[in-house]
Amino acid sequence: MTHHRRRVRQLFETLITAFGPQGWWPGETPFEIALGAILTQNTAWTNVARVIADLKAEGLLHPRALQELPQAELARRLRPVGYYNLKAARVHNFLAVFARFFDGALHQLDAWDTEVLRRRLLEVKGIGPETADSILLYAFQRPTFVVDAYTFRILGRHALVWDPCSYEELRQFFLDHLPQDLSLFQEFHALLVRLGKDYCRPTPRCQGCPLESWLT
């Protein structure tokens, strides 16, 4: 299906031309990135940025520090991101398995196959496919594709893929039709979010969207 390959490439070229490189993920360390991936579930990034900045200011932005914090204490500090009780539990679940890897032992993960690592992440209660792929792609620097609500909406509106389409089908669609390039995957997802935020909201629809000519 070289037709799809060309179409996906064209989509990337249009986005990178319109917006330029996004330089994702906004975060300085793998741990900060992984934490942000959990906190931003169904939540505006501005709320997450505030919480992370506050944690950093208090010297709590370390896996051990958060692990030792009682869950109720953590929940209180997570208030601005919403679902704070839920997310405090999810952060603890994640740290119970992965905390030791952030203590200067991240290279130990090199021996793990990406798909194996992905399954391990998905075993953590509170980490679903999007969060797992975000952590893999941006914190662990593994080539995978992140599919989010914007991806579904954008591709749906422009009839780029069949409908309905599962998360896994959409992820494979991108992986199958793009060169296996880490920074390409990192930029592509970031650009889809940028397009989604600026032009592909539920309302208003599509005003001034760089993909306007693609609308069917």
Next chain:
DNA sequence: GACCAGGCACATC
């Protein structure tokens, strides 16, 4: 005041 935001687990049909 309604609607939305870079989801996920769980129940039910």
Next chain:
DNA sequence: GATGTGCATGGT
């Protein structure tokens, strides 16, 4: 496999 619900704050 598809669909519905609870989780919750902050911005438009």
